[in-house]
Amino acid sequence: MLTGQLPFTGRDPLELIHSHIAKLAVPPAELDPSFPEVVSDIVMKLPSARRSRSPRSVRGTCSTGCGPARASPTSSSSDP
Numbered sequence: 001m002l003t004g005q006l007p008f009t010g011r012d013p014l015e016l017i018h019s020h021i022a023k024l025a026v027p028p029a030e031l032d033p034s035f036p037e038v039v040s041d042i043v044m045k046l047p048s049a050r051r052s053r054s055p056r057s058v059r060g061t062c063s064t065g066c067g068p069a070r071a072s073p074t075s076s077s078s079d080p
Contacts, residue, residue, distance in 0.1 A: 003032050007020075007026070024044075027041075027044050028043055
């Protein structure tokens, strides 16, 4: 949806479900050359069919795709 099109199409719901489970989507950067490569890489890691390859948290996503995750300076657990 970041590229303006759905990752899979199908004639019926079962075919669409099968595509989501068994196929890899085309990376957004291949569909739209102006799409940032690093964002495309992150997008492709998120729906990994193999649970062991999918990031388990936002921090895991950032650490594998965009460098070390950092806390926002405006967020703090000690705010009054």
